[in-house]
Amino acid sequence: LIGTDIPVLKNIQAGFTFATDTDIDKHSPSVVEDDTVSAFGVDIVQPVVNTDAATLVAFADYAALAPSDTTVEPVSGSAIGFRGMLFNFLTYGAQLRILGPNFVPTYFGPVYDLTRQPSYDALTAGGGVDYAGWFASIGTSLLENWIIFNVGLDGPFGTPATPDSFLNYPHLRAIFVLAEGLIPGISFDASYDKKSLGDDADGSGIVEEDERFFADLFSADGAVVQARFNYQTGPAVISFTYNILFDPDSGEPEITSGLESSIDLF
Numbered sequence: 001l002i003g004t005d006i007p008v009l010k011n012i013q014a015g016f017t018f019a020t021d022t023d024i025d026k027h028s029p030s031v032v033e034d035d036t037v038s039a040f041g042v043d044i045v046q047p048v049v050n051t052d053a054a055t056l057v058a059f060a061d062y063a064a065l066a067p068s069d070t071t072v073e074p075v076s077g078s079a080i081g082f083r084g085m086l087f088n089f090l091t092y093g094a095q096l097r098i099l100g101p102n103f104v105p106t107y108f109g110p111v112y113d114l115t116r117q118p119s120y121d122a123l124t125a126g127g128g129v130d131y132a133g134w135f136a137s138i139g140t141s142l143l144e145n146w147i148i149f150n151v152g153l154d155g156p157f158g159t160p161a162t163p164d165s166f167l168n169y170p171h172l173r174a175i176f177v178l179a180e181g182l183i184p185g186i187s188f189d190a191s192y193d194k195k196s197l198g199d200d201a202d203g204s205g206i207v208e209e210d211e212r213f214f215a216d217l218f219s220a221d222g223a224v225v226q227a228r229f230n231y232q233t234g235p236a237v238i239s240f241t242y243n244i245l246f247d248p249d250s251g252e253p254e255i256t257s258g259l260e261s262s263i264d265l266f
Contacts, residue, residue, distance in 0.1 A: 008046070008047075009046075011046070012045070012046050013046075015043050016042050017039070017040070017043075017063070018040055019038070019039045020037065020038040020039070021036060021037050021108070021116075023036075024120060035068050036068040037065060037066070037067050037068070039063060039064070039066075040063065040064045041063035043059060044061075045057055045058075046059065048082075049084070054084060054086050055085045056083075057082060057083055059081060059082070060079070060080045061078065064076040064077075065104065067123060069124060072123070072124045072126070075100040075101060075102055075103040076103065077097060077098065077100055077105060078098050079105075079135070085141065089142055090138075090139075090140060093152075094135065094136045095154075096132070097132065097133035097135060098133075099130070099131055099156075099160075100130055101127075101129055101130060101162070102128040102162055102167070103123075110173075110193070110226070111191075115245075121165075122162065122167055125163050125164070127162070127163050128160060128161065128167075131158070131160035133156045133157065133160075134156075134157065135152065135153070136152070136154075137150055137151065138150070139151060143182060145179060146178070146179045146181055147177070147179070148175070148176070148177040149174075149175070151173070152174075153170055154170065155169060156168065166195040166199075168196075168199070169197050169198050169199050170198065171194070171195045171197065172193070172194045175189065176189065185233060186230070186231060187230040188228065188229050188230065190228075191226045191227075193223065193225075193226070194216065194222060194224075196216070197216045197217065198216055220246040220253075221246055223246045224246075226241070226242070226243050226244075227242045227243075228240070228242075232264060235264050235265065236261065237261070237262045237264050238259065238260070239259070239260040240257070240259055241256075241257060241259075242256075243257070
C-alpha cells in the first residue's frame with residue numbers, strides 16, 4: 001500500500017523468511033542420516049508512532065518448522081507484539097506467543113551452531129502440547145546506534161509439558177554491540193545466552209522455583225558466550241570469533257575460536 005495515501009496503512013511492511021539445515025547429522029551423531037529441518041516464516045510490520053520522543057511499531061509473525069523425519073509432524077507458532085524507542089536511547093519490546101507442540105522460537109538463532117542438538121531434540125521430542133508464551137526486552141541505543149545494549153527474556157505461561165525440554169523454562173539473551181563507525185574500521189559484538197532458567201535438573205524440588213531462576217541467572221552452567229571482533233579495510237572484513245559453551249554435564253567450558261574473512265559489498 002506504499003503507493004496509496006491511506007493514513008497509517010500506507011507504511012505497512014511484509015516479509016518472508018526461509019531457512020534450512022540440510023546436514024544435521026554431520027553435527028549431531030544421534031540424528032538419523034540425511035535428516036533436515038526447514039523453517040518458513042511470514043511477518044507484517046506496522047509503524048504506529050514516529051516522533052522525536054517516541055517510536056512504536058506493531059507486528060505479527062507466523063512461522064513453521066518442518067523436520068524431514070516423517071514420524072514428526074510439522075509445528076507452527078505465531079506472535080503479536082510491539083517494539084520501539086523512547087527519548088532516542090531507550091529501546092523496548094514485548095510479544096505474546098501462541099506456539100504449537102514442541103515449537104522452538106528462533107530455531108535458527110544466533111547460538112544455533114553451538115546448540116544444534118538440544119534444539120533438534122526439543123523439536124522432535126513428541127508428547128508436547130499447544131502453549132502460550134511471552135517475550136520482553138529492554139535496552140539502550142546510544143550515539144545513533146553505534147553502541148547498543150539489549151536484554152531479552154522469553155518463556156512459557158505455566159508449563160507446556162514438553163518432556164525434558166528447555167521449552168519448559170525461561171530463556172535469557174543479552175547482547176552488546178559496538179557498531180562500525182565510532183572507531184574507524186572496528187566493530188565488536190558480544191552476547192550471553194542462557195536457556196532453562198529455573199530448571200530443577202536433579203528433580204529434588206528442594207529449592208523453590210523462583211530461587212532456582214535467580215540462581216541460574218548467575219550460574220554459567222549451560223550458558224553460551226559469544227564474541228566477535230571485526231576489522232574492515234576497504235570491502236574486506238576480517239573477524240576473530242570466540243565462543244564458550246559451558247557444558248552443564250561436565251561442568252567444563254568448551255571453547256572454540258577462529259578467524260573469518262568476508263567481503264562487504266553493500
